[in-house]
Amino acid sequence: MEEGPRERILAATYACVARWGLSKTTIEDAAREAGLSRATVYRYFPGGREELIDAVVSWQYLQFFGRLYEEVQGAASLEELLERGLAFAGRSLLEHEVFQKVVETEPEILLPKLTVETNKTVGLIAAFLVPYLYQHGVAPGVDVQGAADVLARMILSLMAAPGRWDLQDPVQVASLVRTELLAGIVGDPTPG
Amino acid sequence: MTPTRLELVMGGAGQGGEPVSPQRIRIVDGALRCLARQGISKTTLDDVAREASCSRATVYRVFPGGKDGVLAAVADTEVARLFSAVAVKMGEADDLEDVLVAGMTEAATRISGHEALTYLLEFEPGVILPRLAFGHMDDLLASSSRFIAPFLARWLDPAQATRIAEWASRLVLSYLACPADDVDLTSSDQVRSLVRVFILPAIGAIQAEGSSGAVVLDTTTTRHQHQPTATRGITS
Numbered sequence: 001m002e003e004g005p006r007e008r009i010l011a012a013t014y015a016c017v018a019r020w021g022l023s024k025t026t027i028e029d030a031a032r033e034a035g036l037s038r039a040t041v042y043r044y045f046p047g048g049r050e051e052l053i054d055a056v057v058s059w060q061y062l063q064f065f066g067r068l069y070e071e072v073q074g075a076a077s078l079e080e081l082l083e084r085g086l087a088f089a090g091r092s093l094l095e096h097e098v099f100q101k102v103v104e105t106e107p108e109i110l111l112p113k114l115t116v117e118t119n120k121t122v123g124l125i126a127a128f129l130v131p132y133l134y135q136h137g138v139a140p141g142v143d144v145q146g147a148a149d150v151l152a153r154m155i156l157s158l159m160a161a162p163g164r165w166d167l168q169d170p171v172q173v174a175s176l177v178r179t180e181l182l183a184g185i186v187g188d189p190t191p192g
Numbered sequence: 193m194t195p196t197r198l199e200l201v202m203g204g205a206g207q208g209g210e211p212v213s214p215q216r217i218r219i220v221d222g223a224l225r226c227l228a229r230q231g232i233s234k235t236t237l238d239d240v241a242r243e244a245s246c247s248r249a250t251v252y253r254v255f256p257g258g259k260d261g262v263l264a265a266v267a268d269t270e271v272a273r274l275f276s277a278v279a280v281k282m283g284e285a286d287d288l289e290d291v292l293v294a295g296m297t298e299a300a301t302r303i304s305g306h307e308a309l310t311y312l313l314e315f316e317p318g319v320i321l322p323r324l325a326f327g328h329m330d331d332l333l334a335s336s337s338r339f340i341a342p343f344l345a346r347w348l349d350p351a352q353a354t355r356i357a358e359w360a361s362r363l364v365l366s367y368l369a370c371p372a373d374d375v376d377l378t379s380s381d382q383v384r385s386l387v388r389v390f391i392l393p394a395i396g397a398i399q400a401e402g403s404s405g406a407v408v409l410d411t412t413t414t415r416h417q418h419q420p421t422a423t424r425g426i427t428s
Binding site for chain 1: 390
């Protein structure tokens with residue numbers, strides 16, 4: 001895939017963050033890693049280090065949701081979509097070494113940025129779910145937009161903190177999807 | 193089961209079993225007013241002493257841990273106050289829908305109206321969020337759902353009660369962490385419609401599932417509790 005300079009800088013910055021963390025990564029590091037000059041990095045990120053670090057968090061965050069989107073492509077039903085999405089989200093956060101390292105060592109830097117991203121994501125996930133809800137049909141009196149919003153929130157909540165759920169266990173996830181997540185929205189769910 | 197730190201506090205143990213003295217409460221309340229006005233990093237023990245109308249030496253005597261000790265006591269006290277306020281409201285309600293509505297509305301009203309928390313989330317998110325997110329949110333959900341579940345026990349079996357308590361906690365936390373323009377959980381009418389559409393039908397579905405012997409989750413503990421996020425295993 002064709003990679004523009006911006007993308008190249010972000011990928012290089014991400015590599016630096018993986019090695020040294022968010023607070024120790026500098027513009028110079030990113031430029032050297034990308035094989036570009038400092039001036040070029042500043043041209044794409046005029047706000048400097050702060051802007052670059054914000055951008056790399058956003059970029060990785062969107063990549064994560066991009067992979068999530070690919071993972072659920074072709075799901076035959078709303079139930080399958082949610083099951084596949086939750087299982088993938090649980091698994092890939094656990095396996096995401098850079099995320100795990102940064103959230104452990106620099107939560108004071110990562111979490112405020114992540115909160116900003118998450119707040120934008122509620123709307124995106126909700127918009128993605130709306131056609132599936134129309135296709136599936138909702139219970140009488142249920143507002144599709146409102147239901148999509150609540151579903152999006154609960155998906156993000158489960159991703160951030162699975163609580164007592166094991167998202168790697170297909171039996172648990174199937175139950176979660178058909179009860180807490182969907183019972184009220186689609187009404188009278190038929191098992192299986 | 194291992195109790196979470198919050199539950200040790202709720203159990204009345206306090207910090208190291210210390211009795212809760214009026215002086216301790218005065219210092220905690222003084223610190224709360226400082227936090228609401230100027231946040232954590234700008235608040236000194238002198239500020240706290242002045243606000244509590246006592247000497248700096250007294251603050252140190254009551255909290256040998258200094259500022260960290262005071263802050264820990266503030267967090268513990270505020271969680272305990274939140275849980276007791278929610279308990280009072282849930283205790284007054286007498287059907288399942290009302291219990292959920294009362295508890296969720298009270299929690300949302302108390303948390304969103306909390307001046308110190310509001311200040312910290314706005315101006316010092318880097319200090320406060322690491323105490324609330326990911327692994328800490330698992331702990332928070334575990335404490336909250338174990339605390340709420342007994343109030344649902346008149347209508348639900350323990351496993352169902354814990355699931356529903358966790359779900360209600362998630363809903364409240366989500367709207368507090370990420371407010372929506374058109375949903376206000378401090379309004380009991382709005383909470384009631386959420387409960388009717390998104391929680392009560394789930395209860396029916398869980399009960400139907402239970403009778404067919406489907407999923408039984410561990411109700412005594414959170415799977416991941418006290419495991420560092422990075423080492424959570426995949427067990428299935």
